[in-house]
Amino acid sequence: MAGCPAPRRGRPRSAAADRAILDATRTALVEVGWSKLTMGEVARRAGVAKTTLYRRWAAKSELVVDAVAVLFDELELPDGGSLRADVEGVVLSFAALLRRPETKTALMAVLAESTTDEALRRRIRAAIVDRQKRLVLDGRARAQRRGELPPDSADPAETERVVDLIFDVIAGAVVHRSLVSDCPVDGAWAATFTTLLLDGLGSASAPRAGEPPGP
Amino acid sequence: MAGCPAPRRGRPRSAAADRAILDATRTALVEVGWSKLTMGEVARRAGVAKTTLYRRWAAKSELVVDAVAVLFDELELPDGGSLRADVEGVVLSFAALLRRPETKTALMAVLAESTTDEALRRRIRAAIVDRQKRLVLDGRARAQRRGELPPDSADPAETERVVDLIFDVIAGAVVHRSLVSDCPVDGAWAATFTTLLLDGLGSASAPRAGEPPGP
Amino acid sequence: MAGCPAPRRGRPRSAAADRAILDATRTALVEVGWSKLTMGEVARRAGVAKTTLYRRWAAKSELVVDAVAVLFDELELPDGGSLRADVEGVVLSFAALLRRPETKTALMAVLAESTTDEALRRRIRAAIVDRQKRLVLDGRARAQRRGELPPDSADPAETERVVDLIFDVIAGAVVHRSLVSDCPVDGAWAATFTTLLLDGLGSASAPRAGEPPGP
Amino acid sequence: MAGCPAPRRGRPRSAAADRAILDATRTALVEVGWSKLTMGEVARRAGVAKTTLYRRWAAKSELVVDAVAVLFDELELPDGGSLRADVEGVVLSFAALLRRPETKTALMAVLAESTTDEALRRRIRAAIVDRQKRLVLDGRARAQRRGELPPDSADPAETERVVDLIFDVIAGAVVHRSLVSDCPVDGAWAATFTTLLLDGLGSASAPRAGEPPGP
DNA sequence: TCGTAAGCGAGACGGTACGTCTAGTCTTTCA
DNA sequence: TGAAAGACTAGACGTACCGTCTCGCTTACGA
Missing domain, CATH: 1.10.10.60 (Homeodomain-like)
Known part of the structure; x- marks a missing residue:
């Protein structure tokens, strides 16, 4: 500052x-x-x-953004030893956060307000969204150190595109499952989702060949 | 009735x-x-x-659900000739729908209300969410006919789990990209996303080997 | 109407x-x-x-004007048999009205507001002030019937001027004595005042010659 | 420096x-x-x-009393050569003072407040009201010197009663005419009022016999 | 064909919350 | 150490909507 x-x-x-x-x-x-x-x-x-x-605070929505932003900072990504474990871990801990009433209510409400309020949109991104990308960056760096993912592309913009994509897919899927489909995000779902994310639709559609999705 | x-x-x-x-x-x-x-x-x-x-209508949210539900019924999935084309198509047309101000505002707002209102949650699922799953079912059936995906598992519950997962991933990613990250869902993003969805993280992280992601 | x-x-x-x-x-x-x-x-x-x-009512002052206006309508002027008795009677009953807390508080407050509010000024005149002039008109007509006062002038405007003057003198004196000088308006004061009003300053300054001022 | x-x-x-x-x-x-x-x-x-x-200052009303009190001290009573001229003079100069917006607004407002505030009432009397009585005393003394009025009564209380009465009648009539009846206090009115004050109602009701009231 | 039950517009009703303003009081820092 | 600046608690302001309730119609069915 x-x-x-x-x-x-x-x-x-x-x-x-x-x-x-x-x-x-x-x-x-x-x-x-x-x-x-x-x-x-x-x-x-x-x-x-x-x-x-x-x-x-000029409006209820700004106050609520600041009030819940701190909750999102609690998210951490302990090293699970493998890319798969790290993805499942972040999915489950993000889902746990979204189960808390204040988090889910506040998140959707301020997003709704933000659709007609550019300033609020910026505030949400700064206070909540962008700070979660560190989880993706951390997990990706670890996986690259382990050799599970190839090193960064020479083009930094390309790297940013991929990180943003992975962030949208993981966060989007968890939010949609939790709040729109209104179904529990448990270990089984996390495992199946991770398989899809890592190996693609072909593998996920026939998981029997590889490993069992359930716990 | x-x-x-x-x-x-x-x-x-x-x-x-x-x-x-x-x-x-x-x-x-x-x-x-x-x-x-x-x-x-x-x-x-x-x-x-x-x-x-x-x-x-007893409440504003119920009225709005009914008012915007019809917009979601406009979504269609023309046969693009391949699974990849179909996925890219649905991503782009869903994104186009979410660009309309009434759609995005209404969707997020009623979802926010629904976090503390079970009846509203049911109404949203019935009027909006569940009706979109047909797109996933249609696309999947086509891909199976083309041989791009294996036939349904013997267990119908397993099939439902996979369909729900794919639905949450596609819809969630598009919604998150559009409304939370507040970035455009264009052809390039749709292509990269589809690659990730079909082939998994390993391929998507190094797309240079295969095909270019841009249009 | x-x-x-x-x-x-x-x-x-x-x-x-x-x-x-x-x-x-x-x-x-x-x-x-x-x-x-x-x-x-x-x-x-x-x-x-x-x-x-x-x-x-758009404002507190308008509400209060209407609320207290009815109290002023209670004023009456019973026939005391002589002009002197009628004047003393109206002085004492007007003073009694001004002793009531709601009356005196409300009257001065709305008059204060009215100094910067033309509409309120009109409302006060219509609802309160002008309606009291009937007391002067009644008393004057009675005195003329009794021969205590000469008949109306040929010029109606002249008559109105005199009535307004008498009204301002009586009402003004009672209000000033009650609320500004903050002294009681009793029978003695009413008698002295009436002498002044009827006979002028010369007589009032030396009342001993004529009649005693006290009751 | x-x-x-x-x-x-x-x-x-x-x-x-x-x-x-x-x-x-x-x-x-x-x-x-x-x-x-x-x-x-x-x-x-x-x-x-x-x-x-x-x-x-503890309150708005006290501040305003002090702020406007000085304006009332400007009132003076030049010797007009006759009791009639002196009365007309004081009526007109008092009316001119009440035409100033700060004076009339402040005077009525603090009087309104004072109806429920004994301390304020005392302050108003000390700072504004009582200081004006000197005008009546001066004018009366002059008239006595000229022989227009009889000398003071032997009883000082009687003298005070008369002075207070005259003060209430003059000030009350001017205030009522100006602020309540909301009519101009001009030379014509001042002349008619003075006739009433000096000679009483009988004369004032038939002024044609004596002198013309207009200027 | 006519009664009657519900729907309709208008708008007043008792409420709740809004975001602003003012009253007075209570810390700060500056000179 | 007093004055300026301004944050503080408290609470009224007048407005906007809420969801409900009369009103005096209008509309369609069924007796």
């Missing part, structure tokens, strides 16, 4: 209020859902005046 | 009102977005009283 | 709500005073929604 | 701030009216912190 050299006259903003507001937003989101989440209720729970809230 | 044996006394409901309401819902959705779409505004645009609207 | 030929579509306004609001306004005014009288509190006391209130 | 030995750690802007605040109060009062006059706005216009303002 390269130096905020403004001497900031007047009383500084309360960091405690910031924290209380974000906490209150998350708990309220779980209890009442997105559409009944009101700025007034968040303020009440945080023990803060509405003006304090509006001084920091 | 299979036998509505109630003699339906009194003045019958106006079919014209139904049509006007759904049309007004779609155009209003484009113009003002989900969160500013109000029942009163829909009624005003449809030239209808609010009571008439509430007599048919 | 005279015929409301509009067919009055939609649900008609509730007369009960009107009454409840005006009653609530008066009692709230007594209890909390003008500056702490809020539209929300009036609505709460009247058991009515704020919107119902704003549908009828 | 070499010889400015003031260490002045304390309050270097105190007197300037006072003046700036009172000036800002008056100009703001003219521009926005009483009910939209806010402490914050006065502070902003005066270039002063809100704290500085609250350190000196």
Whole structure:
């Protein structure tokens, strides 16, 4: 954040209020859902005046983006020893995150708002989406060290295209399975999905030949 | 509606009102977005009283589901002559549908509402999601006829699992790319994605060996 | 007035709500005073929604004008048998009205608002001020019948000028004594004032010669 | 500035701030009216912190009393040579004062507040009302010197009663005519009013016999 | 053919939440 | 150490919709 050299006259903003507001937003989101989440209720729970809230966030959606962004940062990718294990791991931990009520409600709601709000779209990408790509980058680097994937292409743009694609496929599939198809993302599904991702449709359509998909 | 044996006394409901309401819902959705779409505004645009609207739909989300469901029925899968062509075709036509403002706004918004509303979730699946699976089933059957994919497994549940998986991967990837990553789904992306889907991560990561991904 | 030929579509306004609001306004005014009288509190006391209130009155001051106007209509002028008795009677009953907390508070407050609001000024004159002139007209007519005052001038404008003057002098003196000088308007003051009004400053300054000022 | 030995750690802007605040109060009062006059706005216009303002005046009404009190001190009563001329003079100059927007707005507003605030009532009397009685006393003394009025009664309380009465009648009539009846106080009205005051209702009702009321 | 039951428009109703504004108070930093 | 700047709590403001409820029609069926 390269130096905020403004001497900031007047009383500084309360960091405690910031924290209380974000906490209150998350708990309220779980209890009442997105559409009944009101700025007034968040303020009440945080023990803060509405003006304090509006001084920091102009709209409910921006507040919620910031409140849930931190949850996505909890995602990690422990080394499973193989590309397959790493993919299954990230699928399962992402699915676990999406099972939490505040996460799934908030994510879809702010995405819905963002379809007609360019600024919100940028904020979501910066606070949530782009930060998850590190998982794909990490897993890919590990697999390359293990020799499971070829090294990066000479063209950095080509590499970025592939990383983006893999990210969209994994995240998209998990989100669609969880929230649209409304089916559980369990070990069996993760295994089948990983097979499809690694080996393609031909192999996934006849998995019997190779390994069993179920646990 | 299979036998509505109630003699339906009194003045019958106006079919014209139904049509006007759904049309007004779609155009209003484009113009003002989900969160500013109000029942009163829909009624005003449809030239209808609010009571008439509430007599048919209990909530904004149900109305919107019905209003946009018909758009998804427009999706078709012309025979492209090969599995690869069919996949690329469905990806591009689904992406085109999601570029329409009313579709993307409505889809994400009702999905967001549905995270805390089981009845709405069922309605969305019935009116929108499940009807798209036919595209996967059609494409798969064609590919099997062409010999590009092995015939159905003996276990129908296994077949359903695979179809659901493919559906989640294709739809999820396109939705995520379009609405979350906010990047265009063009021919190049469709080609690379299809390669990944058909041949797996190993091939997609080094596509140079086989065919060029761009058009 | 005279015929409301509009067919009055939609649900008609509730007369009960009107009454409840005006009653609530008066009692709230007594209890909390003008500056702490809020539209929300009036609505709460009247058991009515704020919107119902704003549908009828655009501002607190207009509501209060209507609420207290009826109190001024209670003023009457019983025939005291002489001009002197009639003047003293109207002075004392007007003073009694101004002793009521809701009256004095409301009157001064709306007059203050009206100094920067032409519409409010008109409303006050129509609802409150002009209706009191009947007291002057009645008293004057009686005195003329008794021979205590000469008959009307041939010029109606001249008559109106005199009536307005007498009205301003009586009402102004009572209001100023009550609310500005903050002294009681009792029988003694009423008698002295009436002497001044009837006979002029010379007589009032030396009342000992004539009659005693006290009751 | 070499010889400015003031260490002045304390309050270097105190007197300037006072003046700036009172000036800002008056100009703001003219521009926005009483009910939209806010402490914050006065502070902003005066270039002063809100704290500085609250350190000196506890409430808006007290501030306004002090801000407009000085305007009332401008009233003077030049000797017109006769009681009639003096009365007409004071009526006209008081009316001119009440034509100024800040005066009339402020006067009625603080009087309205004072109906539920004893301390404010005292402050108004001390700062505004009582200081005007000197005009009545002066005029009366002059008239007595000229022989137009009898000398003071032996009883000082009786004298005070008469002075108060005259004050209430003159000030009340002018205020009522100006702010309640909302009619101009011009030379004609002043003449008619003075006739009534000096000679009583009988004469005023038939002024044709004596002198013409118009200018 | 006529009654009657439901649908229709309009719009008022009691509510909830909005986002803004103001009142006063409470820290900061500057001079 | 007082004044400016401005963040703080508290709560009213007037507006927008909500979903429900009269109203006075209109429309179609069935007796």
